[in-house]
Amino acid sequence: MVKESMKGNFTEEEMKFIIDELEKIFVRRTFEDQTPYEVLIRTILSQRTRDENTDKATEKLFSVYKTMDEVAEAPVEKIAELVKQAGFYNVKAGRIKEVSNILLDEYDGIVPDTIEELIKLPGVGRKTANCVLVFGFQEDAIPVDVHVHRISNRLGLVHTKEPEETEEVLREILPKEYWLPLNDLMVQFGQNICKPINPQHMECPFTNICELYNSEESI
Structure with a gap:
């Protein structure tokens, strides 16, 4: 049960307003042309790097090794070379190869579609698992990364200290x-x-409902 102190005071109408406004500003990206396996590998590569680097590393990897079997059999040094742009490439290459082998050996080459099974894979936490559910299976889930955690607290949707708590609250308060x-x-x-530093208040459509902005204005 979520503690009441962790919840904000937003109405469903205000939550809908936030999503509607964000959809006016940004084009929602989808990965429907990618398999759950490709989404899983992309999400592992995305950890602690920028989206453009993730995209380039993912494209390079799958341009050479097109299937789970090929990735599992590939030399880890070659995988690392291909995904270098994603950063921490030696660690990520090892995880990608290990995950691919586990999926083949223990899951018959099928990416599991539950968070409980996904987080058993090395290097896969709740955020990565939820990303796979959302972008790989189009399942209802809420991946909470640093951006979602920060923004949800700044706006006042939640009052939490950890991303896991943010996910728990958002699952309860968001339709x-x-x-x-x-x-x-x-x-x-x-x-x-x-942004983490120097948020662009003048470009933000939520200043009238943002807890952080209005607390700063009152100082």
Whole structure:
């Protein structure tokens, strides 16, 4: 049960307003042309790097090794070379190869579609697992990364200290129809407007309802 102190005071209308406004500003990205396996590998590569680097590394990897079997059999040094642009490439290459082998050996080459099974894979936490559910299976889930966690607290949707708590609260207060677009839209919002440092208040459509902005204005 979510503690009441962790919840904000937003109405469903205000939550809908946030999603609607974000969809006016940003084009929601989808990965429907990618298999759940490709989404899983892309999400592993995305950890601690920028989207453009992730995209380039993912494209390079799958331009050479097109299937799970090929990735599992590939030399880890070659994988690392291909995904170098994503950063931390030696660690990520090892995880990609290990995950591919586990999927083949223990899951008959099928990416699991539950968070409980996904987080058993090395290097896969709740955020990565939820990304796979949303972008790989179009399942209702809420991936909470640094952007979603930061923005949800700044706006006052939640009052939490950890991303896991943010996910728990958002799952309770947000109608399911808003779950799928939330992560992608908030990530773009966090990269371009609600930045970690020097948020662009003049470009933000939420200043009238933003807890952080209004607390700063009152000082």
